[in-house]
Amino acid sequence: MSTSESHVALAVSTVIFALRPSAEGEPELVLPLVRRIREPYEGQWALPGGPLNLHEDLAEAASRTLLETTALEPRYLEQLYAFGQLDRSPDDRVVSIVYWALVAGEEADRAIQSENVQWFSADDLPELAFDHNLIVDYALWRLRTKLEYSRIAHGFLGETFTLAQLREVYEVVLRKPVDPGNFRRMVEASGTVVPTGERLAGTPHRPPQLYRYNTSIDLSDQGPLSRLGAPRTLASTRGEH
Amino acid sequence: MSTSESHVALAVSTVIFALRPSAEGEPELVLPLVRRIREPYEGQWALPGGPLNLHEDLAEAASRTLLETTALEPRYLEQLYAFGQLDRSPDDRVVSIVYWALVAGEEADRAIQSENVQWFSADDLPELAFDHNLIVDYALWRLRTKLEYSRIAHGFLGETFTLAQLREVYEVVLRKPVDPGNFRRMVEASGTVVPTGERLAGTPHRPPQLYRYNTSIDLSDQGPLSRLGAPRTLASTRGEH
DNA sequence: TCTACTTAGAGTCATTCTGACTTTTACAAA
DNA sequence: TTTGTAAAAGTCAGAATGACTCTAAGTAGA
Numbered sequence: 001m002s003t004s005e006s007h008v009a010l011a012v013s014t015v016i017f018a019l020r021p022s023a024e025g026e027p028e029l030v031l032p033l034v035r036r037i038r039e040p041y042e043g044q045w046a047l048p049g050g051p052l053n054l055h056e057d058l059a060e061a062a063s064r065t066l067l068e069t070t071a072l073e074p075r076y077l078e079q080l081y082a083f084g085q086l087d088r089s090p091d092d093r094v095v096s097i098v099y100w101a102l103v104a105g106e107e108a109d110r111a112i113q114s115e116n117v118q119w120f121s122a123d124d125l126p127e128l129a130f131d132h133n134l135i136v137d138y139a140l141w142r143l144r145t146k147l148e149y150s151r152i153a154h155g156f157l158g159e160t161f162t163l164a165q166l167r168e169v170y171e172v173v174l175r176k177p178v179d180p181g182n183f184r185r186m187v188e189a190s191g192t193v194v195p196t197g198e199r200l201a202g203t204p205h206r207p208p209q210l211y212r213y214n215t216s217i218d219l220s221d222q223g224p225l226s227r228l229g230a231p232r233t234l235a236s237t238r239g240e241h
Numbered sequence: 242m243s244t245s246e247s248h249v250a251l252a253v254s255t256v257i258f259a260l261r262p263s264a265e266g267e268p269e270l271v272l273p274l275v276r277r278i279r280e281p282y283e284g285q286w287a288l289p290g291g292p293l294n295l296h297e298d299l300a301e302a303a304s305r306t307l308l309e310t311t312a313l314e315p316r317y318l319e320q321l322y323a324f325g326q327l328d329r330s331p332d333d334r335v336v337s338i339v340y341w342a343l344v345a346g347e348e349a350d351r352a353i354q355s356e357n358v359q360w361f362s363a364d365d366l367p368e369l370a371f372d373h374n375l376i377v378d379y380a381l382w383r384l385r386t387k388l389e390y391s392r393i394a395h396g397f398l399g400e401t402f403t404l405a406q407l408r409e410v411y412e413v414v415l416r417k418p419v420d421p422g423n424f425r426r427m428v429e430a431s432g433t434v435v436p437t438g439e440r441l442a443g444t445p446h447r448p449p450q451l452y453r454y455n456t457s458i459d460l461s462d463q464g465p466l467s468r469l470g471a472p473r474t475l476a477s478t479r480g481e482h
Numbered sequence: 483t484c485t486a487c488t489t490a491g492a493g494t495c496a497t498t499c500t501g502a503c504t505t506t507t508a509c510a511a512a
Numbered sequence: 513t514t515t516g517t518a519a520a521a522g523t524c525a526g527a528a529t530g531a532c533t534c535t536a537a538g539t540a541g542a
Contacts, residue, residue: 007295008251008293008295010249010336052336057325057326057327058323058325079322081320082299082320082338084293084298084338085298085469086296086297093295093296095251095293095338097325134466134469137464137465138463141464142464145464163490163491164489179531179532180489180490180491181493181530182530182531185529202539203488203489203490203538204487204488204489205489205490205537205538205539206489206490206537206538207537208490209490222379223378223383223386224378225375225379227375228326405518405519420503422502422520422521422522423501425520427500443510444517444519445516446509446517446518446519447507447508447518447519448508448509448519449519449520484542485541486542487539488538488539489536489537489538490537491534491535492534493532493533493535494531494532494533494534495530496531497531498527498528499526499527499528499529500527502523502526503524503525504521504522505520505521506519506520506521506522509516509519510517511514512513512515
Protein backbone atom coordinates (compact mmCIF):
# COMPACT_ATOMS: atom_id res chain seq x y z
CA MET A 1 0.00 0.00 0.00
CA SER A 2 0.92 3.72 0.12
CA THR A 3 1.52 4.27 -3.60
CA SER A 4 4.72 6.36 -3.40
CA GLU A 5 3.82 10.03 -3.89
CA SER A 6 0.35 9.62 -5.40
CA HIS A 7 -1.53 9.19 -2.16
CA VAL A 8 -4.96 10.48 -1.22
CA ALA A 9 -4.84 14.03 0.12
CA LEU A 10 -6.86 14.97 3.17
CA ALA A 11 -8.35 18.43 3.68
CA VAL A 12 -10.69 20.04 6.17
CA SER A 13 -13.23 22.70 5.19
CA THR A 14 -15.95 24.53 7.09
CA VAL A 15 -19.33 25.94 6.20
CA ILE A 16 -19.83 28.93 8.50
CA PHE A 17 -23.31 30.35 9.04
CA ALA A 18 -24.29 33.67 10.57
CA LEU A 19 -27.31 35.97 10.57
CA ARG A 20 -26.73 39.52 9.44
CA PRO A 21 -28.97 42.41 8.43
CA SER A 22 -29.28 42.55 4.65
CA ALA A 23 -29.38 45.69 2.54
CA GLU A 24 -33.13 45.91 3.17
CA GLY A 25 -32.62 45.72 6.94
CA GLU A 26 -34.11 42.23 7.27
CA PRO A 27 -31.68 39.71 8.73
CA GLU A 28 -30.55 37.00 6.35
CA LEU A 29 -28.53 33.81 6.50
CA VAL A 30 -25.00 34.44 5.24
CA LEU A 31 -21.74 32.54 4.93
CA PRO A 32 -18.14 33.56 4.20
CA LEU A 33 -16.28 32.33 1.12
CA VAL A 34 -12.67 32.75 0.06
CA ARG A 35 -11.45 33.45 -3.46
CA ARG A 36 -9.05 30.84 -4.79
CA ILE A 37 -5.66 32.30 -5.65
CA ARG A 38 -4.31 29.28 -7.53
CA GLU A 39 -5.40 26.58 -9.94
CA PRO A 40 -7.65 24.70 -10.09
CA TYR A 41 -10.65 27.03 -10.06
CA GLU A 42 -8.40 30.09 -9.68
CA GLY A 43 -10.48 33.22 -9.04
CA GLN A 44 -13.62 31.29 -8.05
CA TRP A 45 -15.15 31.31 -4.61
CA ALA A 46 -14.69 28.33 -2.31
CA LEU A 47 -15.25 27.25 1.29
CA PRO A 48 -12.56 28.20 3.80
CA GLY A 49 -10.33 25.26 4.58
CA GLY A 50 -6.95 23.68 4.07
CA PRO A 51 -4.87 20.56 4.50
CA LEU A 52 -4.94 18.70 7.79
CA ASN A 53 -1.78 19.09 9.85
CA LEU A 54 -0.18 15.94 11.19
CA HIS A 55 -0.59 16.84 14.84
CA GLU A 56 -3.97 18.45 14.64
CA ASP A 57 -7.39 17.16 15.51
CA LEU A 58 -10.10 17.37 12.83
CA ALA A 59 -12.31 19.82 14.73
CA GLU A 60 -9.21 21.82 15.61
CA ALA A 61 -8.31 22.14 11.95
CA ALA A 62 -11.84 23.32 11.20
CA SER A 63 -11.65 25.94 13.96
CA ARG A 64 -8.22 27.04 12.80
CA THR A 65 -9.12 27.64 9.16
CA LEU A 66 -12.26 29.37 10.38
CA LEU A 67 -10.19 31.68 12.58
CA GLU A 68 -7.60 32.28 9.86
CA THR A 69 -10.05 33.33 7.19
CA THR A 70 -12.69 35.13 9.22
CA ALA A 71 -11.11 35.85 12.63
CA LEU A 72 -14.21 34.32 14.21
CA GLU A 73 -14.74 31.71 16.89
CA PRO A 74 -17.68 29.37 16.44
CA ARG A 75 -20.47 29.05 18.99
CA TYR A 76 -21.40 25.72 17.49
CA LEU A 77 -19.23 23.30 15.51
CA GLU A 78 -20.17 19.90 14.18
CA GLN A 79 -18.83 17.51 11.58
CA LEU A 80 -20.97 17.52 8.45
CA TYR A 81 -19.69 14.82 6.10
CA ALA A 82 -16.60 13.43 4.39
CA PHE A 83 -16.65 14.07 0.65
CA GLY A 84 -14.49 11.79 -1.44
CA GLN A 85 -15.86 11.36 -4.96
CA LEU A 86 -13.10 10.51 -7.42
CA ASP A 87 -13.72 13.51 -9.68
CA ARG A 88 -14.21 16.28 -7.15
CA SER A 89 -10.77 17.72 -7.83
CA PRO A 90 -9.59 17.69 -11.46
CA ASP A 91 -6.00 16.41 -11.11
CA ASP A 92 -5.44 14.91 -7.68
CA ARG A 93 -7.51 12.84 -5.29
CA VAL A 94 -8.72 14.87 -2.33
CA VAL A 95 -10.96 13.74 0.50
CA SER A 96 -12.47 16.70 2.35
CA ILE A 97 -13.82 16.36 5.84
CA VAL A 98 -16.29 19.18 6.15
CA TYR A 99 -17.51 20.83 9.36
CA TRP A 100 -20.31 23.33 9.79
CA ALA A 101 -20.35 26.15 12.29
CA LEU A 102 -22.60 28.83 13.71
CA VAL A 103 -21.26 32.23 14.76
CA ALA A 104 -23.10 34.97 16.61
CA GLY A 105 -24.31 37.88 14.48
CA GLU A 106 -22.55 40.45 16.61
CA GLU A 107 -19.31 38.57 16.10
CA ALA A 108 -19.87 38.35 12.40
CA ASP A 109 -19.82 42.13 12.15
CA ARG A 110 -16.24 42.07 13.37
CA ALA A 111 -15.31 39.48 10.76
CA ILE A 112 -12.69 40.04 8.14
CA GLN A 113 -13.95 41.33 4.81
CA SER A 114 -11.42 41.76 2.04
CA GLU A 115 -10.80 41.36 -1.65
CA ASN A 116 -10.52 37.60 -1.14
CA VAL A 117 -12.93 36.97 1.72
CA GLN A 118 -16.57 37.91 1.39
CA TRP A 119 -19.93 37.01 2.87
CA PHE A 120 -22.72 35.78 0.62
CA SER A 121 -26.41 35.17 1.10
CA ALA A 122 -26.80 31.43 1.68
CA ASP A 123 -29.71 31.17 -0.73
CA ASP A 124 -28.06 33.11 -3.53
CA LEU A 125 -24.58 31.78 -4.08
CA PRO A 126 -22.38 32.06 -7.17
CA GLU A 127 -20.99 28.96 -8.83
CA LEU A 128 -18.37 27.65 -6.43
CA ALA A 129 -15.15 25.71 -6.88
CA PHE A 130 -15.07 21.90 -6.72
CA ASP A 131 -18.27 20.34 -5.33
CA HIS A 132 -18.73 23.15 -2.86
CA ASN A 133 -22.22 24.06 -4.03
CA LEU A 134 -23.36 20.56 -3.12
CA ILE A 135 -21.59 20.82 0.21
CA VAL A 136 -23.29 24.10 1.07
CA ASP A 137 -26.66 22.70 0.00
CA TYR A 138 -26.18 19.76 2.31
CA ALA A 139 -25.02 21.98 5.18
CA LEU A 140 -28.11 24.16 4.69
CA TRP A 141 -30.32 21.09 4.72
CA ARG A 142 -28.69 19.86 7.93
CA LEU A 143 -29.02 23.26 9.56
CA ARG A 144 -32.70 23.52 8.70
CA THR A 145 -33.46 19.93 9.69
CA LYS A 146 -31.52 20.13 12.92
CA LEU A 147 -33.04 23.47 13.93
CA GLU A 148 -36.43 21.79 14.10
CA TYR A 149 -35.60 18.80 16.25
CA SER A 150 -32.60 20.08 18.18
CA ARG A 151 -32.08 23.39 19.96
CA ILE A 152 -29.16 25.07 18.27
CA ALA A 153 -30.73 28.42 17.35
CA HIS A 154 -28.96 30.30 20.14
CA GLY A 155 -25.71 29.52 18.30
CA PHE A 156 -26.60 32.53 16.16
CA LEU A 157 -27.22 34.79 19.16
CA GLY A 158 -25.24 36.35 21.99
CA GLU A 159 -25.06 35.32 25.62
CA THR A 160 -28.57 36.55 26.39
CA PHE A 161 -31.53 37.05 24.08
CA THR A 162 -35.27 37.61 24.01
CA LEU A 163 -37.73 35.03 22.75
CA ALA A 164 -38.49 37.35 19.82
CA GLN A 165 -34.83 37.27 18.80
CA LEU A 166 -34.75 33.50 19.12
CA ARG A 167 -37.93 33.26 17.09
CA GLU A 168 -36.47 35.47 14.40
CA VAL A 169 -33.63 32.96 13.97
CA TYR A 170 -36.23 30.27 13.24
CA GLU A 171 -38.12 32.50 10.84
CA VAL A 172 -35.06 33.52 8.84
CA VAL A 173 -33.44 30.08 8.69
CA LEU A 174 -36.64 28.16 7.96
CA ARG A 175 -38.00 30.95 5.71
CA LYS A 176 -41.48 30.84 7.18
CA PRO A 177 -43.42 32.82 9.80
CA VAL A 178 -43.61 31.30 13.29
CA ASP A 179 -46.51 32.01 15.64
CA PRO A 180 -45.18 33.92 18.68
CA GLY A 181 -47.51 32.32 21.20
CA ASN A 182 -46.95 28.75 20.08
CA PHE A 183 -43.21 29.39 19.82
CA ARG A 184 -43.12 30.60 23.42
CA ARG A 185 -45.02 27.52 24.57
CA MET A 186 -42.67 25.19 22.66
CA VAL A 187 -39.48 26.81 23.96
CA GLU A 188 -40.66 27.00 27.56
CA ALA A 189 -41.77 23.36 27.52
CA SER A 190 -38.39 22.25 26.16
CA GLY A 191 -36.52 23.75 29.10
CA THR A 192 -33.55 24.67 26.89
CA VAL A 193 -33.52 28.31 27.98
CA VAL A 194 -33.84 29.97 31.39
CA PRO A 195 -34.90 33.55 32.19
CA THR A 196 -32.05 35.74 33.42
CA GLY A 197 -34.47 37.81 35.52
CA GLU A 198 -33.57 40.94 33.56
CA ARG A 199 -35.60 42.62 30.89
CA LEU A 200 -34.60 44.38 27.72
CA ALA A 201 -35.37 48.10 28.21
CA GLY A 202 -35.88 50.85 25.66
CA THR A 203 -38.36 49.07 23.41
CA PRO A 204 -41.45 51.00 22.25
CA HIS A 205 -43.61 48.36 23.95
CA ARG A 206 -43.75 46.08 26.96
CA PRO A 207 -40.14 45.12 27.86
CA PRO A 208 -39.36 41.48 27.08
CA GLN A 209 -37.68 38.99 29.41
CA LEU A 210 -34.07 38.09 28.66
CA TYR A 211 -33.08 34.42 28.52
CA ARG A 212 -29.88 32.46 28.40
CA TYR A 213 -29.12 28.96 27.19
CA ASN A 214 -29.64 26.23 29.79
CA THR A 215 -26.26 24.50 29.96
CA SER A 216 -27.43 21.95 32.54
CA ILE A 217 -29.72 20.21 30.07
CA ASP A 218 -28.28 17.44 27.92
CA LEU A 219 -30.00 17.46 24.58
CA SER A 220 -27.98 14.39 23.55
CA ASP A 221 -27.56 15.59 20.07
CA GLN A 222 -24.79 13.30 19.05
CA GLY A 223 -25.23 10.38 21.39
CA PRO A 224 -21.99 8.68 22.42
CA LEU A 225 -19.90 11.15 20.43
CA SER A 226 -20.10 13.59 23.32
CA ARG A 227 -17.37 11.42 24.86
CA LEU A 228 -15.02 12.89 22.24
CA GLY A 229 -14.54 16.01 24.37
CA ALA A 230 -16.99 18.64 23.16
CA PRO A 231 -16.11 19.85 19.71
CA ARG A 232 -19.58 21.42 19.92
CA THR A 233 -18.56 24.69 21.49
CA LEU A 234 -21.51 26.90 22.44
CA ALA A 235 -21.10 27.59 26.16
CA SER A 236 -17.74 25.89 26.35
CA THR A 237 -15.95 28.80 24.67
CA ARG A 238 -17.39 31.73 26.56
CA GLY A 239 -16.91 31.93 30.31
CA GLU A 240 -19.80 30.06 31.85
CA HIS A 241 -20.26 29.37 35.55
CA MET B 242 2.55 20.85 2.83
CA SER B 243 2.78 17.04 2.37
CA THR B 244 5.37 16.32 5.08
CA SER B 245 7.51 13.76 3.19
CA GLU B 246 6.62 10.26 4.43
CA SER B 247 4.89 11.16 7.70
CA HIS B 248 1.52 12.03 6.23
CA VAL B 249 -1.91 11.32 7.63
CA ALA B 250 -3.17 7.87 6.67
CA LEU B 251 -6.74 7.41 5.50
CA ALA B 252 -8.75 4.25 6.15
CA VAL B 253 -12.33 3.16 5.65
CA SER B 254 -14.16 0.89 8.09
CA THR B 255 -17.70 -0.39 8.30
CA VAL B 256 -20.06 -1.31 11.11
CA ILE B 257 -22.28 -4.06 9.72
CA PHE B 258 -25.56 -4.88 11.42
CA ALA B 259 -27.77 -7.93 10.96
CA LEU B 260 -30.51 -9.72 12.88
CA ARG B 261 -29.91 -13.37 13.65
CA PRO B 262 -31.53 -15.94 15.92
CA SER B 263 -29.55 -16.21 19.14
CA ALA B 264 -28.86 -19.42 21.05
CA GLU B 265 -32.23 -18.99 22.80
CA GLY B 266 -34.04 -18.69 19.48
CA GLU B 267 -34.88 -15.00 19.90
CA PRO B 268 -33.43 -12.82 17.16
CA GLU B 269 -30.70 -10.46 18.25
CA LEU B 270 -28.70 -7.61 16.76
CA VAL B 271 -25.27 -8.85 15.70
CA LEU B 272 -22.21 -7.50 13.91
CA PRO B 273 -19.10 -9.12 12.39
CA LEU B 274 -15.61 -8.35 13.69
CA VAL B 275 -12.21 -9.39 12.41
CA ARG B 276 -9.26 -10.45 14.52
CA ARG B 277 -6.17 -8.31 14.03
CA ILE B 278 -3.22 -10.31 12.74
CA ARG B 279 -0.58 -7.64 13.30
CA GLU B 280 0.44 -4.95 15.73
CA PRO B 281 -0.94 -2.74 17.10
CA TYR B 282 -3.69 -4.58 18.98
CA GLU B 283 -2.62 -7.93 17.50
CA GLY B 284 -5.13 -10.65 18.40
CA GLN B 285 -7.87 -8.21 19.39
CA TRP B 286 -11.15 -7.81 17.55
CA ALA B 287 -11.70 -4.83 15.28
CA LEU B 288 -14.11 -3.50 12.67
CA PRO B 289 -13.66 -4.71 9.10
CA GLY B 290 -11.89 -2.13 6.99
CA GLY B 291 -8.68 -1.13 5.31
CA PRO B 292 -6.83 1.64 3.54
CA LEU B 293 -8.57 3.67 0.86
CA ASN B 294 -7.38 2.91 -2.66
CA LEU B 295 -6.43 5.84 -4.84
CA HIS B 296 -9.06 5.20 -7.48
CA GLU B 297 -11.85 4.13 -5.21
CA ASP B 298 -14.86 5.98 -3.93
CA LEU B 299 -15.42 6.06 -0.17
CA ALA B 300 -18.67 4.09 -0.25
CA GLU B 301 -17.09 1.67 -2.70
CA ALA B 302 -14.24 1.01 -0.29
CA ALA B 303 -16.75 0.36 2.49
CA SER B 304 -18.65 -2.12 0.31
CA ARG B 305 -15.42 -3.79 -0.76
CA THR B 306 -14.05 -4.43 2.72
CA LEU B 307 -17.52 -5.58 3.70
CA LEU B 308 -17.56 -8.06 0.84
CA GLU B 309 -14.00 -9.21 1.50
CA THR B 310 -14.49 -10.01 5.16
CA THR B 311 -18.07 -11.26 5.20
CA ALA B 312 -18.95 -12.05 1.56
CA LEU B 313 -22.10 -9.98 2.08
CA GLU B 314 -23.71 -7.17 0.10
CA PRO B 315 -25.37 -4.43 2.10
CA ARG B 316 -29.05 -3.54 1.71
CA TYR B 317 -28.38 -0.18 3.28
CA LEU B 318 -25.12 1.76 3.45
CA GLU B 319 -24.52 5.20 4.90
CA GLN B 320 -21.56 7.22 6.05
CA LEU B 321 -21.36 7.37 9.84
CA TYR B 322 -18.56 9.72 10.81
CA ALA B 323 -14.89 10.52 10.27
CA PHE B 324 -12.80 9.70 13.32
CA GLY B 325 -9.48 11.50 13.59
CA GLN B 326 -8.40 11.96 17.20
CA LEU B 327 -4.62 12.24 17.48
CA ASP B 328 -4.22 9.26 19.82
CA ARG B 329 -6.55 6.74 18.23
CA SER B 330 -3.66 4.74 16.78
CA PRO B 331 -0.56 4.40 18.98
CA ASP B 332 2.25 5.11 16.50
CA ASP B 333 0.89 6.67 13.34
CA ARG B 334 -1.84 9.15 12.54
CA VAL B 335 -4.89 7.52 11.00
CA VAL B 336 -8.17 9.13 10.03
CA SER B 337 -10.91 6.54 9.60
CA ILE B 338 -14.01 7.27 7.59
CA VAL B 339 -16.59 4.89 8.96
CA TYR B 340 -19.71 3.62 7.23
CA TRP B 341 -22.56 1.60 8.67
CA ALA B 342 -24.52 -1.03 6.84
CA LEU B 343 -27.55 -3.27 7.18
CA VAL B 344 -27.65 -6.76 5.73
CA ALA B 345 -30.63 -9.08 5.48
CA GLY B 346 -30.77 -11.87 8.04
CA GLU B 347 -31.07 -14.58 5.41
CA GLU B 348 -27.91 -13.25 3.79
CA ALA B 349 -26.11 -13.13 7.10
CA ASP B 350 -26.53 -16.91 7.43
CA ARG B 351 -24.40 -17.34 4.33
CA ALA B 352 -21.74 -15.06 5.76
CA ILE B 353 -18.20 -16.15 6.36
CA GLN B 354 -17.42 -17.40 9.83
CA SER B 355 -13.83 -18.35 10.57
CA GLU B 356 -11.08 -18.23 13.12
CA ASN B 357 -10.57 -14.57 12.33
CA VAL B 358 -14.07 -13.43 11.45
CA GLN B 359 -16.88 -13.80 13.95
CA TRP B 360 -20.26 -12.31 14.72
CA PHE B 361 -20.94 -10.77 18.12
CA SER B 362 -24.04 -9.55 19.89
CA ALA B 363 -24.10 -5.77 19.46
CA ASP B 364 -24.90 -5.21 23.12
CA ASP B 365 -22.25 -7.51 24.48
CA LEU B 366 -18.95 -6.79 22.78
CA PRO B 367 -15.44 -7.55 23.96
CA GLU B 368 -12.86 -4.80 24.30
CA LEU B 369 -12.03 -3.80 20.74
CA ALA B 370 -8.91 -2.42 19.08
CA PHE B 371 -8.37 1.34 18.69
CA ASP B 372 -11.47 3.45 19.41
CA HIS B 373 -13.75 0.88 17.85
CA ASN B 374 -15.94 0.47 20.93
CA LEU B 375 -16.82 4.14 20.69
CA ILE B 376 -17.47 3.79 16.97
CA VAL B 377 -19.83 0.86 17.47
CA ASP B 378 -21.63 2.72 20.27
CA TYR B 379 -22.17 5.65 17.98
CA ALA B 380 -23.32 3.44 15.11
CA LEU B 381 -25.79 1.75 17.46
CA TRP B 382 -27.06 5.12 18.60
CA ARG B 383 -27.51 6.25 14.98
CA LEU B 384 -29.27 3.04 14.04
CA ARG B 385 -31.69 3.31 16.95
CA THR B 386 -32.32 7.00 16.42
CA LYS B 387 -32.76 6.67 12.68
CA LEU B 388 -35.06 3.68 12.94
CA GLU B 389 -37.58 5.89 14.76
CA TYR B 390 -37.74 8.81 12.37
CA SER B 391 -36.72 7.17 9.10
CA ARG B 392 -37.89 3.94 7.53
CA ILE B 393 -34.83 1.73 7.25
CA ALA B 394 -36.05 -1.37 9.08
CA HIS B 395 -36.61 -3.36 5.89
CA GLY B 396 -32.83 -3.20 5.39
CA PHE B 397 -32.75 -6.16 7.78
CA LEU B 398 -35.37 -8.12 5.85
CA GLY B 399 -35.76 -9.82 2.50
CA GLU B 400 -37.60 -8.63 -0.58
CA THR B 401 -41.01 -9.22 0.94
CA PHE B 402 -42.03 -9.38 4.58
CA THR B 403 -45.03 -9.35 6.89
CA LEU B 404 -45.82 -6.50 9.25
CA ALA B 405 -45.04 -8.82 12.14
CA GLN B 406 -41.54 -9.37 10.79
CA LEU B 407 -41.06 -5.66 10.31
CA ARG B 408 -42.32 -5.04 13.83
CA GLU B 409 -39.92 -7.59 15.23
CA VAL B 410 -37.04 -5.58 13.75
CA TYR B 411 -38.20 -2.57 15.75
CA GLU B 412 -38.62 -4.60 18.92
CA VAL B 413 -35.18 -6.18 18.75
CA VAL B 414 -33.29 -3.05 17.73
CA LEU B 415 -35.07 -0.70 20.13
CA ARG B 416 -35.23 -3.35 22.88
CA LYS B 417 -38.84 -2.64 23.76
CA PRO B 418 -42.23 -4.14 22.91
CA VAL B 419 -44.22 -2.44 20.15
CA ASP B 420 -48.02 -2.55 20.02
CA PRO B 421 -49.08 -4.48 16.89
CA GLY B 422 -52.15 -2.37 16.17
CA ASN B 423 -50.45 0.98 16.57
CA PHE B 424 -47.48 -0.24 14.57
CA ARG B 425 -49.73 -1.24 11.71
CA ARG B 426 -51.42 2.16 11.78
CA MET B 427 -48.07 3.98 11.78
CA VAL B 428 -46.60 1.96 8.93
CA GLU B 429 -49.70 2.16 6.75
CA ALA B 430 -49.97 5.91 7.25
CA SER B 431 -46.31 6.40 6.28
CA GLY B 432 -46.84 4.79 2.88
CA THR B 433 -43.34 3.31 2.92
CA VAL B 434 -44.55 -0.22 2.21
CA VAL B 435 -47.10 -1.62 -0.23
CA PRO B 436 -48.97 -4.93 -0.08
CA THR B 437 -47.81 -7.47 -2.67
CA GLY B 438 -51.30 -8.99 -2.80
CA GLU B 439 -49.91 -12.32 -1.63
CA ARG B 440 -50.21 -13.83 1.83
CA LEU B 441 -47.80 -15.90 3.84
CA ALA B 442 -49.27 -19.40 4.07
CA GLY B 443 -48.60 -22.16 6.55
CA THR B 444 -48.93 -20.18 9.75
CA PRO B 445 -50.98 -21.65 12.61
CA HIS B 446 -53.25 -18.61 12.44
CA ARG B 447 -54.79 -16.13 9.98
CA PRO B 448 -52.32 -15.74 7.07
CA PRO B 449 -50.67 -12.32 7.07
CA GLN B 450 -50.37 -10.02 4.07
CA LEU B 451 -46.93 -9.74 2.47
CA TYR B 452 -45.49 -6.29 1.82
CA ARG B 453 -42.58 -4.86 -0.09
CA TYR B 454 -40.71 -1.60 0.27
CA ASN B 455 -42.24 1.30 -1.66
CA THR B 456 -39.42 2.48 -3.90
CA SER B 457 -41.45 5.32 -5.39
CA ILE B 458 -41.52 7.26 -2.15
CA ASP B 459 -38.68 9.66 -1.44
CA LEU B 460 -38.07 9.70 2.27
CA SER B 461 -35.41 12.36 1.76
CA ASP B 462 -33.20 10.91 4.36
CA GLN B 463 -30.06 12.69 3.41
CA GLY B 464 -31.36 15.77 1.65
CA PRO B 465 -29.16 17.00 -1.19
CA LEU B 466 -26.71 14.13 -0.72
CA SER B 467 -28.97 11.91 -2.78
CA ARG B 468 -27.41 13.70 -5.76
CA LEU B 469 -24.24 11.72 -4.99
CA GLY B 470 -25.59 8.70 -6.86
CA ALA B 471 -27.17 6.38 -4.29
CA PRO B 472 -24.61 4.90 -1.97
CA ARG B 473 -27.71 3.91 0.03
CA THR B 474 -28.39 0.61 -1.66
CA LEU B 475 -31.63 -1.06 -0.55
CA ALA B 476 -33.59 -1.65 -3.71
CA SER B 477 -30.81 -0.49 -5.99
CA THR B 478 -28.80 -3.71 -5.56
CA ARG B 479 -31.47 -6.32 -6.06
CA GLY B 480 -33.32 -6.48 -9.34
CA GLU B 481 -36.28 -4.14 -9.01
CA HIS B 482 -38.68 -3.30 -11.78
C1' DT C 483 -51.59 64.12 30.63
C1' DC C 484 -53.91 61.40 27.62
C1' DT C 485 -54.30 58.54 23.57
C1' DA C 486 -52.53 55.59 20.04
C1' DC C 487 -49.47 52.02 18.88
C1' DT C 488 -46.75 47.96 19.49
C1' DT C 489 -45.18 43.71 21.19
C1' DA C 490 -45.09 40.66 25.59
C1' DG C 491 -47.18 37.15 27.62
C1' DA C 492 -51.16 34.38 29.14
C1' DG C 493 -54.80 31.73 27.70
C1' DT C 494 -58.64 29.31 24.66
C1' DC C 495 -60.35 25.96 21.37
C1' DA C 496 -60.55 22.64 17.72
C1' DT C 497 -57.90 19.25 15.34
C1' DT C 498 -54.50 15.78 14.98
C1' DC C 499 -51.45 12.40 16.94
C1' DT C 500 -50.45 8.74 20.19
C1' DG C 501 -50.75 4.89 23.41
C1' DA C 502 -53.67 1.40 25.51
C1' DC C 503 -57.07 -1.53 24.60
C1' DT C 504 -61.24 -4.49 22.34
C1' DT C 505 -63.41 -7.19 18.86
C1' DT C 506 -63.75 -10.01 14.93
C1' DT C 507 -61.47 -12.89 11.32
C1' DA C 508 -58.96 -16.81 9.35
C1' DC C 509 -55.97 -20.18 9.59
C1' DA C 510 -53.55 -24.92 11.90
C1' DA C 511 -53.58 -28.48 15.17
C1' DA C 512 -55.79 -31.47 18.28
C1' DT D 513 -65.80 -29.47 16.05
C1' DT D 514 -63.17 -27.16 19.37
C1' DT D 515 -59.09 -24.60 20.75
C1' DG D 516 -55.25 -21.57 20.20
C1' DT D 517 -52.94 -17.93 17.81
C1' DA D 518 -51.95 -13.97 15.42
C1' DA D 519 -54.12 -10.77 11.65
C1' DA D 520 -56.64 -6.87 10.93
C1' DA D 521 -60.02 -3.41 12.00
C1' DG D 522 -61.72 -0.38 15.26
C1' DT D 523 -62.46 2.43 19.85
C1' DC D 524 -61.30 5.90 23.30
C1' DA D 525 -58.88 9.05 26.27
C1' DG D 526 -55.07 12.07 26.79
C1' DA D 527 -51.13 14.71 24.69
C1' DA D 528 -49.41 17.67 21.24
C1' DT D 529 -50.19 21.18 17.75
C1' DG D 530 -51.93 25.17 15.03
C1' DA D 531 -54.95 29.22 14.78
C1' DC D 532 -56.56 32.54 17.39
C1' DT D 533 -58.08 36.07 21.37
C1' DC D 534 -57.32 39.03 25.24
C1' DT D 535 -54.87 41.76 28.57
C1' DA D 536 -50.33 43.98 30.17
C1' DA D 537 -46.68 47.27 29.90
C1' DG D 538 -43.88 50.03 27.78
C1' DT D 539 -42.80 54.40 24.10
C1' DA D 540 -44.11 58.21 21.15
C1' DG D 541 -46.84 61.79 19.74
C1' DA D 542 -50.99 64.92 20.27
